Amino acid sequence: MSTKKDEGSSHHFDVTPISLQELIRRAAPSGKGLPPVDRWEPDYCGAIDMRIAADGSWHYMGTPINREALVRLFSTVLRHDADGAYYLVTPVEKIGIKVEDAPFLAVEMHARGEGENQVLTFRTNVGDVVEADAAHPIRFVEEEATGGLKPYILVRGRLEAKLARPLLYELAELAVALGGEADGRLGVWSGGSFFVMEPESAPKGGQDGE
Structure with a gap:
């Protein structure tokens, strides 16, 4: 050893x-x-x-x-x-x-319903299927190389899936303003929760076992 x-x-x-x-x-x-x-x-x-x-x-x-x-x-x-x-x-x-980043990759997304009743369902590259909601939030971080956004969804435990780039474009098409023009923050609804499309903390990936 x-x-x-x-x-x-x-x-x-x-x-x-x-x-x-x-x-x-x-x-x-x-x-x-x-x-x-x-x-x-x-x-x-x-x-x-x-x-x-x-x-x-x-x-x-x-x-x-x-x-x-x-x-x-x-x-x-x-x-x-x-x-x-x-x-x-x-x-x-x-x-x-x-x-290096997130352990899983979300490769498919399905949207049903509209507005606050919308539900987004994701499938990962390892077969997990998860609906975005308060227990499985979507978060966004800034991609240093491009200045754009990288979205992640919590799958289980502390394990996240990074959304494949085509899914980011699909999310953007579903984006609405929270509270209308008075608020102006863009995001997506799913499972009764609103996920603002703004960068949060840095990704949690890239860690090694001690």
Whole structure:
């Protein structure tokens, strides 16, 4: 086992070599549905060379994981803790991984209803389907490279999905002014909540397991 500090991060990586086959075995669910990772508190076992790139693709030891089923499997045991880092969690171990931006990418959006009764439903690249509402808010941050906006939706736990750029344009087409001309803030309604299309805090991604 070797220890290294990831450049640009305050987190330390104790990089442990694990075969992809062993990772699959450890992550494989014992039942149906999403595993209760938020209730598991195993010991931290160091970090592995796994990375979720800003475009939502997953990589292991520098090689893309192209099997969609594997990506979905690992996504079910992913957790974003209060320390800002991301981990793969099983009942007996907690393994740090690197996430460059958001762990998921929202690739489809469906809008039904109008005005305050509108509901926006998103599908992610790992198969999650989520409706934007007070429990699953949409937030916007400024994209430093362009000065534009990057939208994110909370999927589960502290895990967010970044909306693919075409969805930003779809959101813009649905934007309305809150309170009419008297207010003037633009945003979108979904699930009874109004999400203002203005930048908030910086993205929470790009953190490593300690």
